[in-house]
Amino acid sequence: MKKLIIQFCLIFLFNSFYTSLALAQSEDSAVIIMYHRFGEEGFPTTNVKLSQFDQHIAELSKDNYNIVPLRTIIEALKNKRALPPRTVAVTIDDGYLSIYKEAWPRLKAAGIPITLFISTESVNDQNPSSMTWDQIRELDADPLVEIGHHGHAHAHMTEISNDEAKADIEEADKIYQRELGYIPDLFAYPYGEFSENMIEIAKSKNYEAAFAQYSSAVNSRNDIMALPRFAFNENYADIDRFKLIINSRALPVxxxxxxxxxxxxxxxxxxxxxxxxxxxxxxxxxxxxxxxxxxxxxxxxxxxxxxxxxxxxxxxxxxxxxxxxxxxxxxxxxxxxxxxxxxxx
Ligand SMILES: [Zn+2]
Known part of the structure; x- marks a missing residue:
């Protein structure tokens, strides 16, 4: 009996040692990155070169990063649950054709999950630089891909009235419902622009989370309706800056x-x-x-x-x-x- 108790205590000590070690290593921090276009020279403020993107994927594929679907980070932030160091999620905005042609094949081969925030107007208008709904549905069927809400007309929502902003979102709702069969519950503010009013609208739509576009690591203290994302374009996408960013951690303030x-x-x-x-x-x-x-x-x-x-x-x-x-x-x-x-x- 005594031997059993000692054995039990040793197992307990051993387990708590490893649990506390894991907790000590985990942290209230994650990094969300965003892209727009891939290999589309001529759009330097929204494009990354394919040579740059290939380097990013090679880096993300290394063992020291914890690459997760965006929703994993949202759930951890909401539940104040720590994440492994260097947890990163990848997002892509707007719905350009180069996502389908260039980004997705590379990300899929690397097994990297992505969230695509699609604004519905340019897809509906069959803009030649946008994906088609058929292509978006094909991506949506992939377990690595989640589709997010990005409004209809890609409006500067802080510069229009609340009613106009809501009408834009509701127009997109109708189109997502028709084309995808559901309305996405993750929202990205067009241009990353938000305001107190826009946060209230996002809350009223019951989004799980809403995303902005400015450089910062995230932690559970961030407003879940205005989460930061690091944006990359070809002028600021060299591998050293990329590594600095995906290794960064939230400053607890x-x-x-x-x-x-x-x-x-x-x-x-x-x-x-x-x-x-x-x-x-x-x-x-x-x-x-x-x-x-x-x-x-x-x-x-x-x-x-x-x-x-x-x-x-x-x-x-x-x-x-x-x-x-x-x-x-x-x-x-x-x-x-x-x-x-x-x-x-
Ligand atoms: Zn956008």
Missing amino acids: KDILPRTADLDVNPPSVGFTVDDNIKGLGAMNCFPSHIDKAARINLIGTNRVEVRFDEPFPPGRSRINCTMPGPDGRWYWFGLPFFRLNTVN
Whole structure:
């Protein structure tokens, strides 16, 4: 009996050791990347070269990454469940023909799951650079592929009325229902542009999650209706940058100011508090998208970061990227987007 108890205790200790080891290695962080076009020279802001994409796939195929369907990340974030280090999901927006011709065969051969956010108008209009519904249905039948909602007309939804935005989404709903037999429940804001109003609309549509387009790793503290994605185009798709991004991890922050991406004070006073256990904030840099040098950072106490900018942000989309070196040669990455309507002075 005594021997049995000792044996039981040893098994218990052994199991808890390995459980805690696995938990210590897992983290509240993931990286979501996005593409548009593949091998379509002439569209440098949305295209990646095939040579670049081949390098990306070769890197993602290495053992040290945990490549998952987007939904796996969403479920982990919602349930505050940690993920293995270097968890990455791949998304592609708009529905260009080069997805079908170039991206999908490569991703399928590598066994990499993808989520395709398709806007319905250009497909319906049989735009020669878009996929057809037959091709989209063929992709949809592949277990590696999920189709997401991207609205109908690819509108700047923060610049139209709520009613117009809802009407656009409902037009797409009808078409998805007709062509695919269901309405996707993952949503990507066209151009990544969102607002408090758009988040409310996304919630009212009961989407599982909604996605923006700005550089940041995600964690469970992100608004599930405005999750960041790293976008790649041929000017910013070299393999070193790609590796830096897919190895990055979310910087755990709270008390973020300003509270919304709608830029009502310009330049904004950005501030956030980093968790106590993160050391080395002195090495942090924050780069705004509109100025070619790092912003001024004031550290208050040991972990409050205040970021200040010398110049106002221009109209349209802007962002800041705050990064600092972390353990294992991986970088902490925290970004914020800002949207300033053209009409606002
Ligand atoms: Zn798009």
